[in-house]
Amino acid sequence: MSTTPPPNPEYKMPREDYLNATYGIKSWLLTTDHKRIALLYLGSVTVFFFIGGIFATMIRIHLLTPAGALVTPETYNKLFTMHGVAMIFFFLIPSIPAMLGNFLIPLMIGAKDLAFPKINLLSWYIYIIGGCFVLYSFGTGGLDTGWTFYTPLSSVYSNSAVTPAVLGIFINGFSSILTGLNFIVTIHTMRAPGMTWLRLPLFVWAHYATSIIFILGTPVIAITLLLAGLERMFHLGFFNPAFGGDPILFQHLFWFYSHPAVYIMVLPAMGVVSEIIPTFARKPIFGYSFIAGSSIAIAVIGFLVWAHHMFVTGESTYAALTFSFLSYLVAIPSAVKVFNWTSTLYKGSISWDTPMIYALGFIGLFTIGGLTGLFLACLGLDIHIHDTYFVIAHFHYIMVGGAVMGYVGGLHYWWPKITGKLYPEALSRFAAIVLFIGFNLTFFPQFILGYLGMPRRYHSYPPEFQVLNVLSTAGASILALGYLLPMAYLTWSMRYGKVAGPNPWPATGLEWKTDSPPPTENFHTTPEVTWEPYDFKDRPDLGLAGVKPLAPAHGDD
Amino acid sequence: MQSQLPMYPEQASNFAPHVDGLMLFITSVCLFFAVCITIAIVFFFFKYRRKDPNAVGVAIEGDSRLEAAWMIVPLILAMAMFAGGAVVYVDYRTAPKDTLDVYVIGKQWMWKAQQPNGLKEINELHVPVGRNVRLILASEDVIHDFFVPAFRVKMDVIPGHYNTMWFRPTRPGRYHFFCSQYCGTNHALMAGWVTVMEPSDYAAWLAGSSGGQTNPVVAGEKLFTEKACATCHVANGTGRAPSLNGLYGGQVLLADGSKVVADDAYIRESILQPNAKIVAGYQPVMPTFQGQLTEEQLLALNAYIKSLQSQPVPAKSAGIAPATGKN
Numbered sequence: 001m002s003t004t005p006p007p008n009p010e011y012k013m014p015r016e017d018y019l020n021a022t023y024g025i026k027s028w029l030l031t032t033d034h035k036r037i038a039l040l041y042l043g044s045v046t047v048f049f050f051i052g053g054i055f056a057t058m059i060r061i062h063l064l065t066p067a068g069a070l071v072t073p074e075t076y077n078k079l080f081t082m083h084g085v086a087m088i089f090f091f092l093i094p095s096i097p098a099m100l101g102n103f104l105i106p107l108m109i110g111a112k113d114l115a116f117p118k119i120n121l122l123s124w125y126i127y128i129i130g131g132c133f134v135l136y137s138f139g140t141g142g143l144d145t146g147w148t149f150y151t152p153l154s155s156v157y158s159n160s161a162v163t164p165a166v167l168g169i170f171i172n173g174f175s176s177i178l179t180g181l182n183f184i185v186t187i188h189t190m191r192a193p194g195m196t197w198l199r200l201p202l203f204v205w206a207h208y209a210t211s212i213i214f215i216l217g218t219p220v221i222a223i224t225l226l227l228a229g230l231e232r233m234f235h236l237g238f239f240n241p242a243f244g245g246d247p248i249l250f251q252h253l254f255w256f257y258s259h260p261a262v263y264i265m266v267l268p269a270m271g272v273v274s275e276i277i278p279t280f281a282r283k284p285i286f287g288y289s290f291i292a293g294s295s296i297a298i299a300v301i302g303f304l305v306w307a308h309h310m311f312v313t314g315e316s317t318y319a320a321l322t323f324s325f326l327s328y329l330v331a332i333p334s335a336v337k338v339f340n341w342t343s344t345l346y347k348g349s350i351s352w353d354t355p356m357i358y359a360l361g362f363i364g365l366f367t368i369g370g371l372t373g374l375f376l377a378c379l380g381l382d383i384h385i386h387d388t389y390f391v392i393a394h395f396h397y398i399m400v401g402g403a404v405m406g407y408v409g410g411l412h413y414w415w416p417k418i419t420g421k422l423y424p425e426a427l428s429r430f431a432a433i434v435l436f437i438g439f440n441l442t443f444f445p446q447f448i449l450g451y452l453g454m455p456r457r458y459h460s461y462p463p464e465f466q467v468l469n470v471l472s473t474a475g476a477s478i479l480a481l482g483y484l485l486p487m488a489y490l491t492w493s494m495r496y497g498k499v500a501g502p503n504p505w506p507a508t509g510l511e512w513k514t515d516s517p518p519p520t521e522n523f524h525t526t527p528e529v530t531w532e533p534y535d536f537k538d539r540p541d542l543g544l545a546g547v548k549p550l551a552p553a554h555g556d557d
Numbered sequence: 558m559q560s561q562l563p564m565y566p567e568q569a570s571n572f573a574p575h576v577d578g579l580m581l582f583i584t585s586v587c588l589f590f591a592v593c594i595t596i597a598i599v600f601f602f603f604k605y606r607r608k609d610p611n612a613v614g615v616a617i618e619g620d621s622r623l624e625a626a627w628m629i630v631p632l633i634l635a636m637a638m639f640a641g642g643a644v645v646y647v648d649y650r651t652a653p654k655d656t657l658d659v660y661v662i663g664k665q666w667m668w669k670a671q672q673p674n675g676l677k678e679i680n681e682l683h684v685p686v687g688r689n690v691r692l693i694l695a696s697e698d699v700i701h702d703f704f705v706p707a708f709r710v711k712m713d714v715i716p717g718h719y720n721t722m723w724f725r726p727t728r729p730g731r732y733h734f735f736c737s738q739y740c741g742t743n744h745a746l747m748a749g750w751v752t753v754m755e756p757s758d759y760a761a762w763l764a765g766s767s768g769g770q771t772n773p774v775v776a777g778e779k780l781f782t783e784k785a786c787a788t789c790h791v792a793n794g795t796g797r798a799p800s801l802n803g804l805y806g807g808q809v810l811l812a813d814g815s816k817v818v819a820d821d822a823y824i825r826e827s828i829l830q831p832n833a834k835i836v837a838g839y840q841p842v843m844p845t846f847q848g849q850l851t852e853e854q855l856l857a858l859n860a861y862i863k864s865l866q867s868q869p870v871p872a873k874s875a876g877i878a879p880a881t882g883k884n
Contacts, residue, residue: 073745150739247717283614284618286619313715317646321643321647328639332632336627336628340624343623349609360598364594374586377639378583380643380649383649383710384576451580452566453706453735455745457744459745460746536613537613
């Protein structure tokens with residue numbers, strides 16, 4: 001029942017592409033090809049997703065009973081801390097930018113590679129070194145500070161392996177900074193002829209905005225965690241009042257990065273959705289410049305809202321009023337995106353292919369995640385729901401419902417380009433729906449739990465909260481299936497999938513104008529862009545109905 | 558507790574109806590938008606489903622009037638949410654004058670409370686119904702957070718800071734309180750019960766269980782003598798340090814010409830970091846007591862200094878304004 005044209009049986013894999021151009025482990029570990037580096041990231045972020053996922057599974061099993069069903073309090077505290085650290089710093093933040101962004105930005109703008117291919121490889125090595133430090137911390141005593149590392153708990157009182165963990169995150173920060181730098185320079189200097197700023201795919205705009213946050217925000221978290229580490233190692237008094245420091249200072253510095261970091265996770269996913277929707281609605285995106293501009297607006301305003309995490313720390317009332325106001329402002333550009341995506345569907349030619357199901361699922365979950373942000377930005381209401389499961393539900397809707405749906409949807413959308421193969425469509429649609437249902441069952445009950453007053457990070461809880469916790473755990477088991485299925489069939493398809501051809505959907509972006517998988521140099525000849533973004537009607541090369549026939553050769557400018 | 562699945566906790570303080578009102582308002586607005594978006598997506602999804610594999614959609618680039626509308630309308634609604642939340646928050650952060658003050662100390666992993674008459678409780682807090690209660694919060698180690706869901710209030714308890722929170726219990730009963738800022742191993746066990754009592758019951762309870770407890774003012778006075786504070790802080794203002802009579806709540810003129818209100822945080826800071834704010838007309842000669850006093854001793858000293866309220870203010874210089882100049 002697929003409404004995508006059936007794959008042409010004539011398609012053959014290209015004779016030489018980036019995957020088979022050279023062989024051997026060295027050709028991968030020393031590659032400077034952005035596409036191969038993207039695959040290195042794909043492998044490594046998947047490992048961290050697995051580790052974080054195992055922790056999450058144990059957390060949900062533990063919370064089946066009020067007294068805690070599985071582990072000791074110490075272990076439970078380590079589980080949620082390590083879940084957060086693995087997922088946020090080593091999966092969510094690098095996932096879309098360093099994997100899909102790395103693979104696609106040069107292809108989308110018609111470049112042969114990123115501006116600094118060796119720095120790109122260096123970014124991956126830095127990520128791996130940082131990751132090893134963190135895994136060392138997990139393996140030698142674990143980490144029980146919460147992913148937020150609040151002082152003086154982390155810098156003085158914790159008995160776990162805090163120092164290697166903060167060093168790992170400090171090191172990993174340079175990977176983000178270099179990736180952001182690489183993207184910005186590439187987007188500025190390496191666009192193909194005709195690829196003007198207003199013809200850039202929205203995915204590229206989203207990554208441009210993300211890169212700004214990478215460069216401006218990451219140094220702050222790196223330094224902050226380093227200071228916490230120094231206080232822990234040498235008792236320098238930055239944050240511990242017993243040494244003359246101030247624990248609130250840590251929170252300001254921490255959230256100055258970690259709030260914008262939420263946008264690092266979700267902006268690229270918004271970019272993915274902005275690509276998928278026009279392709280599967282087969283029409284230009286509604287309000288291109290508003291979607292592009294809202295990415296920049298989110299990146300800028302997102303830097304000005306950090307202290308909304310601190311409404312009940314005793315910060316001054318005027319500060320609280322200011323940060324609440326600004327938090328409401330940052331909601332507007334996100335709303336603009338949702339309205340524009342929805343309007344794009346109007347009078348479209350909508351196919352029900354898997355990436356589209358992920359994209360629409362993203363809109364639904366991101367909308368709930370975004371709207372519940374309005375509850376938390378509300379000063380009077382935040383007094384009650386701050387640090388409860390309401391917050392947990394809210395940010396999982398944004399980061400898992402939003403960012404991970406976007407990532408998995410993007411993987412499906414570009415899988416034919418990355419591997420040259422198609423995956424089994426019916427199975428993948430089924431998995432997308434399982435993921436959507438499992439996600440809602442897991443996290444929706446947590447909104448209610450939070451409003452009822454269940455604080456986060458509790459290894460045991462009063463019995464009146466049990467029903468909702470059991471529901472949440474049941475949902476999580478469905479959610480897990482929704483993740484395992486794509487891992488299985490995507491891996492399967494690499495070998496056994498049907499050959500995709502260069503442009504299976506078809507889509508309008510430059511990345512679809514080259515072979516699947518692309519050659520090492522991306523394009524056999526430098527492409528030239530003569531069409532507006534997401535324009536189907538002037539694209540006879542896509543072979544669709546109702547499209548003008550090819551113009552005569554002399555009119556080809 | 559409730560046997561069915563409740564959607565919101567009991568309402569037992571003056572803030573609870575307001576917070577629930579905000580919840581209801583924001584939920585309605587958000588539900589409206591979520592339902593509209595969902596209906597639109599589902600409708601378009603079926604209505605414009607592709608039938609011919611080669612069909613393309615109608616090229617619609619955008620509409621700036623629509624863009625303006627869906628920026629302005631949500632902005633107006635967002636500002637309404639902001640304003641509603643701000644009103645409740647400002648109320649919460651501005652305690653009334655006539656509060657019953659209870660000291661609460663958080664430490665890994667227990668809560669200690671001390672009633673005005675010195676009665677101490679552990680993981681329990683008794684308060685009278687209908688009375689404005691203010692909690693003065695201090696931590697002995699890491700950051701904690703005192704959270705009473707039935708009152709819809711919480712406040713971080715931060716080492717090195719005094720935070721305050723207030724509420725007016727409206728219904729007698731027993732309500733859970735929790736630590737809601739993660740504080741280490743037994744964070745989840747750092748919980749207890751608030752008992753809201755009729756004022757007469759509360760008075761009887763205070764009287765009945767206060768035997769053997771030291772009034773914090775008395776304890777503070779003893780410390781004041783033991784630590785030799787009185788050597789310099791002479792009551793009649795002739796000492797090397799300012800008299801503390803009538804200090805609390807008044808304005809203090811500092812050596813750099815600025816003025817501060819002598820609140821709990823100021824008194825605490827002046828004990829621990831005496832040189833942070835020097836009163837005009839005096840020399841920075843006081844030694845620090847950082848690390849020499851427990852949080853409980855600090856609170857006792859604080860209570861004693863506050864109790865000096867009724868006495869006149871002898872002034873060697875203009876350092877301390879008359880107590881009548883409160884706030």
